Amino acid sequence: PFDGIVTRVDIEKGEIATSGDEVISVMGETGLEIETFIPEVRIVGIRVGNNGSATLDAFGEDRAFDVVISHIDPRETEKEGITTYRTLIDFTSLNQDLKPGMTADIEIVKNKTSDVIVVPNQFVLSEGGETFVNVKNGKDLEKRAVVVGEKDGKGSIIIESGVSAGEFIALEK
Secondary structure, three states: OOOEEEEEEOOOOOOOOOOOOOOEEEEEOOOOEEEEEEEHHHHOOOOOOOEEEEEEOOOOOOOEEEEEEEEEOOOOEEEOOEEEEEEEEEEOOOOOOOOOOOOEEEEEOOOOOOOOEEEEHHHOEEEOOEEEEEEEEOOEEEEEEOEEEEEOOOOEEEEEEOOOOOOOEEOOO
8 A cells, every 4th residue: 555646547437357457557656667678688787776877758868867776577577589687777866757658768887997998899809719909009000919808888898908098009900
């Protein structure tokens, strides 16, 4: 039991409802949450308590809302042939302008790093089991071995060692 507002009634007076039928929806007064299904390739590193931001189509990209992961189902859910994990995301503050059914783009912070070198994935090459980048050395390019770290999911990768800040790298020799 909770206080709320009836948002939908899918039954008429005199109709018979069977057990398990959803005939009335009630929205609580404690705020809205976002339900999303995160694909298995993106769920690694996401934990309950991770913070992030949400932009809603109704408000435009310039207005972001702070959010926090409140629940991740321990079992997978298949969506359109893809293994996903149902995830609930709470807004960190109430906003009366938010309405049920609005669509959102979510960005979750898995972890923060600083003072690292990040390059686009396509600049990191592999050959014969060796990972390297092409570093500009005067007018020439030098093939230099690197140790790579995590990928950010947006097409970039952390270079843990092998190049220094300020060096220029290129795609091809």
